[in-house]
Amino acid sequence: MKVFTPVLVFQKMPSGKGRDKYSIQCLECFGKNLYIGTKEGVVEYLTVNNTSAEESLSVREVGKRQMGRSGAIGQLTAVPVLNHLLVLWDGSVTVLNMFSLELLPALKKIQNVSLFYVSESAVHTDSVELIAASTKRKTVSVYKVYVDRWECVRQVALPQEPVVLAAHGTCLCVATCDRYFLHDYQSQTTLDLFPHNLGKQNIIANKCGKGEFILNGPGCLGMFVMKNGTSQHPPVQWPDGVVDAAVHFPYVLALQNQTIHIYSILDQQLKQTVPLQSAKSLVSTEESVFVVADKEIHRLSPVPLEDQIEELVKSQRVDEALMLLDRLQDLLPKDSYKDLHKNVICTSGMIKFYREAFVEAKELLIKGELDPREIISLYPVMPVMSEDFTPQTTAVSNAKDLWMLSRDDWPTFQQYLIFLDDFLREVRPTRQGQMCPQDIDSALFKLYLEQGEYGKLDLLVSSQNNCNLQMCVPDLEKHKRFFTLGLLYQSQGQHFNAIQTWVKIVEEQSEDHSHISVFQHIVNTLSNLEHKPIIWKFVDWVLQRDQEAGILIFTSSHVTFAPEEVLAILTSYPLAMTLYLEYLVNELHSQEEKHHTMLIKSYVKWILQSNKDDYNNKTSKDEMRHKLQQLLWQSSFYNVDAIYDQITPSFLHVERAILLGKSGKHKKALQVLVHEEKDQQAAESYCWRTSAGRDRKFTQGMFLSLLQIYLESCQHVITAVDLLNKNAASFDLVSVLRVLPDSWSLKLVLQFLCESLRGTVHDKRMRGLEMSLAKVETLRHKHVWMEATHENIRVDRGCVCHSCQKRLTGPEFLRRPTGELTHISCHSGESGY
Structure with missing residues (x-):
């Protein structure tokens, strides 16, 4: 993996005059400014004009300063906030101007310094802190450095001579001859870390992040240590003989004499090796890492993060790519991060897809918002309806040819078809699926039709869908799925075509075994349809086949029909007419005389016709007569005379009696029931039903009339006696005694007399009791009134x-x-x- 691109920045060419003693000892970089410290005590100031990663650089020498006759430059540090360049030479720190390299006389040398570290103040912008370590004195001194002066603010005694020094704020990371430790000079706390072997390994302690140090630990481990002594990253196992180390997040670079090893801090794996001759140190900046050799300076420029991720994706190292992307999310623009993340997720999903890990593949492809057409286009015979679509999925090495798989390994291909079904159904309602709804629905249609999954196919086309009619209609006709074709027409709003297709199935003009209740489906469709013209076109066809089913179109419809227009259509369909009139009267509670009269006439006509045709279903006839009688009793909106004229010459005596009663001719009605219907029970029931809700006098008159009719014929003596005995309370005793024949014996009417007298006495006593109670109540009210007014x-x-x-x-x-x-x-x- 290519993480950094090496570029030569500076090279000292041989002078050709004897032995060349030129050797670079240290380097400082600030922006385009490079400062080189040599073995001969010279400070060189260079500028780099091009910062491109792979193009050649233009380096220009700006200035040079000889610090003395001999002695190497030990350390260089630029302080941009003060325009100072701090130089460690000959055991002392000297301050030069950053741009002119002139000495600043106001800032005298700091003597007895073995190494130093500059920490910019987080509070003051006009000064920095210089931390100087003295090996001889075993101390660390903290100086406050200003533009024209510095002052020592603190001294820290060390247990041993300092070898390496780094700092974060007030926390010092110090390596002595045998161990590393942390010391906070403000709180005066010291924390031992771990020992090291100075004779067998180079001591490294460099600042590498916010509050973090990179140390060369025991066992060739690059240890990450926070200033509180903890570690946020696992150690990196790097090779033996590491000279220097630097961190350019998320990578740590370990320098050997001939090679730079680059490891990922995220997974501690080796990512790249860069061969460089005679390299001695590393200098990390925000933009890149500089490598210092004896006579050369190289710059390692990081490959753009997007390129790194794309390279990992191409090599199918998607887990690394995702980890790298998620950890460096803040370093990328928001839109760029989203695009990269989706690409990585989708590529990972495609790899899982070809590995037949379908559950994981589906989750990743949906999460990555993959265009569903990318998957559809992989399958043979699956249509992609969008003309402007071009596949753009990243190619993966384990890709399979599904066309060949469908021919050579059908069981495996079946699993891929199941995945396609699951994926498209789950992605269909999402924003991702709404980008190409026609492609998704057409692909599902093709899949279900070819696989014979007709249940799923009907469910798809009967719901809201975006199937392409030009493709789907010929396919359904080819497979003879005409009922499904009607469902497709219906879902697309072509209701006439849908019903016409189903009509052909019922009329056996086409063959379709997909549905056994097509006729009922037509009725249900017409009932739920809100388009009247289509209903009128097919209602006659339905009524001709089943009047009971056809009437549901009007009684269950979402459309409101005027009763007159419906009745006009139902003229030729008597059963449907009767059912619709029942709906008007019983359900809609119509009070129109016409509706009630027509319903009663239809009942009468049906009963008379069934009797004339010697209709055998006596139960149906009895049920119809019961409905007729109930309507005659309960309704008060029909034309009594018209109905009476229709049934007078017929056997419907009970019905004629009811009609006579409606006209107030109760005695005549009772005569019809007694003499023509010959049903004494019906006559008695007539009296009770007619008297319901009327006063006692009317009831007594009704029963007296029935008794007189019985007494007119000697054949009804027993019936008259039974009537008296069973309904004694309904007769007036005096009136009965007046009409009874003189020939009747007392024994014959004894039971009636006893019951009647008992009832009369009881009534008298109850009236007396009621009167007494009324008087008491009146006296009570008078008493209350007197008390209140006196x-x-x-x-x-x-x-x-x-x-x-x-x-x-x-x-x-x-x-x-x-x-x-x-x-x-x-x-x-x-x-x-």
């Missing part, structure tokens, strides 16, 4: 009696509820109330 009052002389209009003489009076005055006596001596 009080003494006084009036002036000259008041006049309300009763006799004379002057009052008595001193005591009563006030009545109306405010009028009454008195005990007036001037004339009369009493007034």
Whole structure:
């Protein structure tokens, strides 16, 4: 994996005059400014004009300063905020101007310094902190450095001589001859970390992040240590003999003499090796990492993160790509991150797809918002309806040719078809699926049709869908799926074509075994349809085949029909007419005389016709007569005379009696029931039903009329006796005694007389009791009234009696509820109330 691109920045060419002693000892970089410290005590100032990663650089020498006759430059540090360049030479720190390399006389040298570290102040912008370590004195001194002065603010004693020094704020990371430790000079706390072997390994302690150090630990481990002593990253196992190390997140670079090993901090794996001769140190900046050799300086420029991720994806190292992308999310623009993330997720999903890990593949492809057409286009015979679609999925090495798989390994290909079904159905309602709804629905249609999954196919085309009719209609006709074709037409809003297709199935003009209740489906469709013209076109066809089913179109429809227009159509369909009239009367509670009269006439006509045709279904006839009688009794909106004329010459005596009763001809009605219907029970029931809700006198009159009819014929004596005995309370005793024949014996009517007398006595006693209770209630109210109104009052002389209009003489009076005055006596001596 290519993580960094090496570029030569500077190279010292041989002078050709004897032995060349030129050797680079240290390097400092700030922006385009490079400062080189040599073995001969020279500070060189260079500028780099091009910062491109792979193009050649233009380096220009700006200035040079000789610090002394001999002695190497130990360390260089630029302080841009003060325009200072700090130089460690000859055991002391000297300050030069960053751009002119002139000495600053106001800032004297700091003596006895073995190594130093500059920490920019987080509070003050006009100064920095210089941390200088002295090996001889075993101390660390903290200086506050200003533009024209510095001052020592603290000294820290060390247990041993310092070898390496780094700092984060007030926390020092110090390596001595045998161990590493952390010391906070503000809180005066020290934390031992771990020992090291100075004789066998190079001591490394460099600042590498916010509050973090990289150390060369025991066992050739690159240890990451926070300033509180903890670690946020696992150690990196790097090779033996590491000279220097630097961190350019998310990578750590370990320098050997001939090679740079680049590891990922995220997974601690080796990502790249860069061969470089005679390299001695690394300098990390925000943009890149510089490698210092004896006579050369190289720059390692990081490959753009997008390119790294794309390279990992191409090599199918998607887990690494995802980890790298997620950890460096903040370093990328939001849109760029989203696009990269989707690409990585989708590529991972495609790899899982070809590995037949279908559950994981589906989750990844949906999460990555893959265009469903990318998957559809992989399958043979699956249509992609969008003309402007071009596949753009990243190619993966384990891709299979599904066309060949469908021919050579059908069981495996079946699993891929199941995946396609699951994926498209799950992605269909999402925003991702709404980008190409026609492609998704057409692909599902093709899949279900070819696989013979007709249940799923009907469910798809009967719901809201975006199937392409030009493709689907010929396919359904080819497979003879005409019912499904009708469902497709219906879902696309072509209701006439849908119903016409189903009509052909019912009329056996086409063959389709997909559905056994096509006719009922047509009825249900017409019932739920809101387009009247289509309903009128097919309603006759339905009624001709099944009047009971056809009437549901009107009684269950979402469309409101005018009763007159429906009745006009139903003229030729008597059963449907009757059912619709029942719907008007019983369900809609129509009060129109026409509807009630027509319904009764239809009942009568049906009953008479069935009797004429010697109709055998007596149960149906009895049920129809019962419905007729109930309607005659309950309805008050029909034309009594018209119905009476229709049934007079027929056997419908009970119905004729009801009609006579409606006209107030109760005695004649009873005569019909007794003499023509010959049904005494019906006559008695007629009396009770007619008397319901009427007074006692009317009831007694009805039963007396029935008794008189029985008494007119000697054949009904027993019936008359039974009527008296069973309904004694319904007769007036005196009236009965007047009409009874003289020839009847007392024994014959004894039971009636006893019951009647008992009832009469009981009624008299109850009336007396009720009267007594009423009197008591009246007295109680009078008592309450007297208690509430009785009080003494006084009036002036000259008041006049309300009763006799004379002057009052008595001193005591009563006030009545109306405010009028009454008195005990007036001037004339009369009493007034």
